[in-house]
Amino acid sequence: MYRIGQLAKEAQVSIRTLRYYDELGLLKPSIVTESGYRYYSAEDTVTLYIILALKQLGFSLLQIREMLTEHPKEERWKTSLHYQLQAVKEEKQRLQQLEDALQVALNAIEIKEKLQAEDLRLFLEAAQAGTQQRQQFRARHFTPTEQAILANLPELHTDDPKTQTWTRLLREVREHMHEPPDSPASQRLAEEIVAYADELFQGNEELTGKYWELIRPQPGQPARLYGLDAETMTYIDAIVDWYIAQTEHNENATNTERNETENC
Incomplete structure (x- = not known):
């Protein structure tokens, strides 16, 4: 499990960004303790990288939330790779x-x-x-x-x-x-x-x-x-x-x- 600061450092995003993603319902921590500490699982980490990849491709956070909602967890990375591949092809052209x-x-x-x-x-x-x-x-x-x-x-x-x-x-x-x-x-x-x-x-x-x-x-x-x-x-x-x-x-x-x- 990752504490919010650890995940922010590994993914090179700010803690404020992770909290904002939580507010939007994009990426919620797997565990929130009574004292308010947020912990993220390995699966949450994968979801974060999917969000960052789709954001880099120009998708809005609302569009990304819809994608994550529509596709089951096991399909999310595949979907992200599909979009990235399409973007690479367009950039290549x-x-x-x-x-x-x-x-x-x-x-x-x-x-x-x-x-x-x-x-x-x-x-x-x-x-x-x-x-x-x-x-x-x-x-x-x-x-x-x-x-x-x-x-x-x-x-x-x-x-x-x-x-x-x-x-x-x-x-x-x-x-x-x-x-x-x-x-x-x-x-x-x-x-x-x-x-x-x-x-x-x-x-x-x-x-x-x-x-x-x-x-x-x-x-x-x-x-x-x-x-x-x-x-x-x-x-x-x-x-x-x-x-x-x-x-x-x-x-x-x-x-x-x-x-x-x-x-x-």
Whole structure:
């Protein structure tokens, strides 16, 4: 048995708090002597910790009293654990959303070298609308095999290597958009983008083109994917088209030269 002072010290609450809980009918001592000394049993101690746990989760003392009244003693701790587990899950979800928002902000800065509130707001709204709508969009336009490939595309709320590569490429695209498509910097970027797309889309050129056209914004419309506004996509199209044309030209020239050598 615990005297009121001992229980207060162990639970790190005041004696006044324990007396208040007694007045409310939340936690009554098992024994009150004729001289007024209060003694609490081990079971009372468990009840106190349940009260403190539920109070920490935001429940009022009146709500806690109702819970303790409604549930038999053997169920009280189980009920408390249930509420605590639910609270942890909700906090975990909140922290995950916060982590996603912070990661988006970092990636937005990486892409544009500055954080624009409007861009971030639009992206977060899209992310919250998010997974279900994205899955519905992909289900309407892509086969199950194609959807499996698209599931591996980079997401700006993550920090995996694919996303890091994509944010770097977008930043460099923005840095060189003023240059002509055939400039050395533009062609270096085009080579990287082609290789990156080939890896992401597993060499499926048809799917690459199909996806690219579906995410292209209409004239005057905002980007459907962060960083891929109409101007940016036009520049990427131009440098990639030039790169592919030059690659094919060089391959044809090499084949012609090889054939001429073999015929000599």
